[in-house]
Amino acid sequence: MKTYVIGDLQGCHEQALALLDRIREHAAADGVAEPAMLFAGDLINRGPDSLSTLRHVRKLAMASGGLIDSVLGNHDLHLLAVAYGLRPEHKSDTLAEILHAPDRDELIDWLRRRPLAIRSGEHILVHAGLLPQWTGAQAMTLAAEVQAMLRGDGIEEFLAEMYGNAPAQWSDDLAGADRLRCIINAMTRLRFCSADGVMDFKMKESGTADPSTGLMPWFDVPGRRSARETVVFGHWSALGLKMKKNLIALDSGCVWGGQLSAVCLEDRILLQEQCPQFKEPGKK
Template sequence: MKTYVIGDLQGCHEQALSMLERIRAHAAAAGVAEPAILFAGDLINRGPDSLATLRHVRKLAMASGGLIDSVLGNHDLHLLAVAYGIRAEHKSDTLADILHAPDRDELIDWVRRRPLAIQTPGHVLVHAGLLPQWSADQAMALAGEVQDMLRGPDETFADFLAEMYGNLPDQWSEDLQGADRLRCIINAMTRLRFCTADGVMDFKMKESGKAEEGSGLMPWFEVPGRRSARDTVVFGHWSALGLTLKPNLIGLDSGCVWGGQLSAVCLEDRSLLQVQCPEFQEPSNKKKA
């Protein structure tokens, strides 16, 4: 078996097709006809063709018998919130084609039922990160709590969407309950970049791969004693950090939509596949220059 994880697509459909071709060729060269393909979330938004991207990934996943899937990213959750009238579209969103598509309901329902985390032997995949207090197995159990709510009755789901946004609580506690508990889990797994040594999350720093000196912050994966360090955590979400390959860490957001690359890694042998991408969105640091 070969398992490939692809970084944030963000609506870059042509680049996604190119990457899928490269993955199939790479797997075929190893004698694998049907590789497992996982996406690190943020399938849509900001890129030029969110509708075609979402349709294609959904079609592949539904025909794969479980070999192809995606975790939820913050942009995927944003789509759900906009679709249910909880949030307005942002100026930079490229979601309108999905929201007005004839198959809108089927697409939204498929996104809603995606997992927040996926575990494979020795690896756990999330969009953003894991809090230092969580082992991989605990993270999977917590992700399951969120998934049960997302896949539950429409009324419960819509009620939670209205409470999903907010930066608090910014630290995990087993005593958290209800919407606070689920919000903390979602924020960690879909938004986390920096936190303190005690696991207090920071959501202000977005455009850097390094914390400000004296801030007391560090990348979540550098917290001493992080309980998930026994497994390799695979994630996207952090284009400013860029491609990151370490013994127990794989970061795959290499800025596809910002004129970087779309990256994928084979988990079994760490083979790296990349596709160069046009600059569909101008990075904010470039705008300030």
């Protein structure tokens, strides 16, 4: 088996098709006809063709027998909130085609049933990160709590309470909306936190933090309990591609004129597709 994880697509459909072809060629060279392919979330938004991208990934996943899937990213959750009438579209969104598509309901229903985290062997895939207090096993259990809400009849109530930066620190005593919000913020929005695991959501445009702030990338927190497993994530284009023994960061800024990246988990082979920068709606 070959398992490939693909970074944030963000509606870059043409580049996604090219990279998927390269993945199939690489797998076929090793005698693998049907590789597993996992997407790191943010399938849509900001890029030029969110509708075709979402349709294509959904089609692949539904025909794969479980070999292809995607975790949820913050942009994917934003689409759900907009589709359920709980949040307005942003000026920079490229979601209108999805929201007015004839197959909108099928696309939204498929998206809300995606996992928040996926385990593949000794790898855990999330969109953004894991809090330092969590083991890998605990993170998977907590992700399942959020997934149950998104897939259930109470999805609208959940989405209405999903937004907010508090609580910024995990406690096993958290309950209700606070508990679920903390989980979803960590797994879909986290970049920096303190040594005590207090999340910061202000710093977005940098891959490093001023030491005087007491903040650090979540994966650099001393004693991080998930460090024995390899966490794979996207979300952080300013950080860029980063591959360590227990860490793979895959958001290499496709939608901003960087690359769309994929890595084979078994041999760490990196495959990339160069992307032209997409001009955001409303910008000259």
